[in-house]
Amino acid sequence: MASAGGKEDDSKNEESTIRKGERIPRRSPPQFEEASSFSNAISRDGIIGTAMDDKNQYGPVAMMFMLLIVATITGFFIKMIDLIISS
DSSP states (O other), X not given: OOOXXXXXXXXXXXXXXXXXXXXXXXXXXXXXOOOSSHHHHHHHHHHHHXXXXXXXXXXXXXXXXXXXXXXXXXXXXXXXXXXXXXX
């Protein structure tokens, strides 16, 4: 993958190891800080940092909440379009 400006790609700087029986090298885990509660994790790292960047142990929970919110909004708009078209 070429990068702009001749700078090296950050992923190439990461140390990776291949274990016995694996074909794909493992990358080192990202920086991770424990949070005392879900609300503490959201207030400290934000919803995007928690869900997308896995900055703490509540990443999967935050991702489920984001999925629920997006699905609700999408369902609302689909229902509104259906009501507009049918009337």
